[in-house]
Amino acid sequence: MRNNLRAAEKRILLVLLLAGITFLHYSTDQGQYYFHVFYGELYLLPIILTAFWFGLRGALLVSATISVSYLPFIILHWQGLSAEDLDRILSLLMCNGLAVLTGVLKGREQAAQEKLLQTENLAIMGRSLAAAAHDMKSPLMLIGGFARQILKKIDDKNPARLKLDLIIQETEKMERMIRDMLDFSKPLILNLVRGDLDAIIRNSLTKVEEAAKKKNVSIEYEPNTDVIDIKFDCMRLEQVIVNLLQNGIEASPEGGTVTMTLLFKSPGNLILDVSDNGSGIPLFKRQQIFDPFFTTKKEGTGLGLPIVKKIVNAHGWSLQILDNSNSGTIFRINLMEANARDHIHK
Ligand SMILES: Nc1ncnc2c1ncn2[C@@H]1O[C@H](COP(=O)(O)OP(=O)(O)OP(=O)(O)O)[C@@H](O)[C@H]1O
Ligand SMILES: [Mg+2]
Numbered sequence: 364m365r366n367n368l369r370a371a372e373k374r375i376l377l378v379l380l381l382a383g384i385t386f387l388h389y390s391t392d393q394g395q396y397y398f399h400v401f402y403g404e405l406y407l408l409p410i411i412l413t414a415f416w417f418g419l420r421g422a423l424l425v426s427a428t429i430s431v432s433y434l435p436f437i438i439l440h441w442q443g444l445s446a447e448d449l450d451r452i453l454s455l456l457m458c459n460g461l462a463v464l465t466g467v468l469k470g471r472e473q474a475a476q477e478k479l480l481q482t483e484n485l486a487i488m489g490r491s492l493a494a495a496a497h498d499m500k501s502p503l504m505l506i507g508g509f510a511r512q513i514l515k516k517i518d519d520k521n522p523a524r525l526k527l528d529l530i531i532q533e534t535e536k537m538e539r540m541i542r543d544m545l546d547f548s549k550p551l552i553l554n555l556v557r558g559d560l561d562a563i564i565r566n567s568l569t570k571v572e573e574a575a576k577k578k579n580v581s582i583e584y585e586p587n588t589d590v591i592d593i594k595f596d597c598m599r600l601e602q603v604i605v606n607l608l609q610n611g612i613e614a615s616p617e618g619g620t621v622t623m624t625l626l627f628k629s630p631g632n633l634i635l636d637v638s639d640n641g642s643g644i645p646l647f648k649r650q651q652i653f654d655p656f657f658t659t660k661k662e663g664t665g666l667g668l669p670i671v672k673k674i675v676n677a678h679g680w681s682l683q684i685l686d687n688s689n690s691g692t693i694f695r696i697n698l699m700e701a702n703a704r705d706h707i708h709k
Contacts, residue, residue, distance in 0.1 A: 373416050377425065380409045385432045393440045396447060403454035406433075410462045418473065419466025426462035430455055488655065489548035496544040503541065507534035536662075543666040547655060551599070551677045558597040560698075561586055564623060567604035571612060580615045582608065587625040591633065593698055599674045606667040607637040607694045613660065614641025614692065633699040640691040649684050 368376070384405045391398050406429050414422035437451045510530040517523060568582055575582050604623075611621035624636040644652060651657055653672050658665030675682045675696055685693040 370416075373412075377409050377413060380412075381406075381425065381428060381432070384409075385429075388433065388436050400450065400454075403451065403458075406454075406458050407461060410458055411465055414462065414465035414469045419463070419470050422462035422466035422469075423459075426459045429458050485655070492544045493548040496541045496548070499537070500541050500545075503534055503537050507531060507538065510534065540664050540666075543664055543670060546602075546670050547666050547673070551673055553596040553599065553677055555594040555596055557592065557594055558600070560591050560593075560595075560600075560625065563597055563601050564604060564625065567601050567608060568623070570601075570605050571608045574609060575612050575621070578612055578615065579617050580612050580619050580621055582612075582621050582623065584623045585625070587627065589627055593633065595678060595698070596674075599677070603671050603674050603696070604635075604637070606671050610667060610694075611637050611639035611641070611692075615639050616641070631699050632697055635696045635698055636693050638687050638691060638693040640687065640689065643686060643690060644684060644692050 384402055387402050387405075388399060391402070393399070410422055410425050410429070413425045433451075433455060437448065437455070440447075442448055507530075510527050514524065514527045514531065517527075564584060564586070568584060571582070608621060608623065615621060619640045622636070622638045624634070624638070626634055626636075628634050653668050654665075655669045656665040671694075672682060678698075681697045683695040683697075685695055687693050
């Protein structure tokens with residue numbers, strides 16, 4: 364059979380198969396027991412084909428159609444629960460069971476294939492990104508460096524200062540983008556130590572202070588006084604917190620508040636929450652926002668959250684997105700979920 368049948372052709376073939384087998388049942392004398400057993404088994408063919416072509420839902424639809432069309436035959440020739448009646452009921456049950464089984468197996472196989480394809484695509488994208496970012500890094504550093512040197516040499520009243528400032532700002536932005544691209548595409552090598560969590564959080568807060576001030580967003584931090592004994596990569600954790608805080612600030616309305624909390628919810632649950640009062644993230648978008656380059660911002664790169672996810676996964680932690688009670692979002696990381704399993708993550 365051609366492998367590249369179109370969906371419509373597949374449907375027609377299935378309808379013909381179902382109608383043909385049902386016709387054979389009804390047109391063959393019911394005394395011809397073995398023929399009916401054979402037709403019953405023939406029903407498995409459209410079920411398996413549907414499961415492969417259309418997944419679980421299609422297979423269930425076909426098995427329901429078989430039940431509806433075969434049931435009148437069973438009722439019509441009912442002999443008071445004879446061995447033949449039982450055979451027919453069992454064959455119907457088998458059809459339905461097989462539909463579920465093949466549908467589920469096919470669904471799993473498809474999901475695994477999609478994941479593999481996504482991983483391969485990400486790997487290809489990562490390699491191209493790394494190459495492009497690497498080539499752009501040196502010229503950019505040169506431009507930024509020269510602009511800074513010239514700025515130091517010209518006097519305050521020179522109108523060229525404004526333009527130089529702009530060049531410096533823009534190259535800094537591009538340098539940040541390149542850093543993100545390299546971080547995203549390179550394997551992550553964790554340097555796990557028992558670091559000072561509170562100090563890392565405070566450092567991260569300092570890094571976003573300026574952005575928060577510009578937007579008139581206040582940042583609140585509720586530290587934890589318990590002894591915290593976990594291992595992590597200090598630089599990478601700071602990167603996670605800065606990215607989440609930055610997103611929180613950007614999502615906040617003027618005068619809003621971004622809150623950072625660190626608390627032991629229960630033994631084995633050390634929760635780091637970054638919450639904001641922005642417009643929130645609808646459920647259907649919560650997967651998409653981790654796709655590389657997905658952004659809704661004019662100046663965004665869309666690499667912040669993919670990097671966050673990569674670092675969180677590398678540590679074996681979990682990341683959840685929750686609705687904030689009034690409005691906005693909570694990004695929650697459980698820092699005790701698991702210890703980092705492997706120190707290198709692609
Ligand atoms: N706290 C939040 N509230 C609402 N939407 C958010 C929040 N955090 C992230 N998002 C959404 O997820 C998208 C992806 O975020 P991500 O951090 O990956 O990229 P970005 O912030 O757009 O750009 P950048 O690379 O500069 O971080 C954002 O553009 C935004 O639409
Ligand atoms: Mg971001």
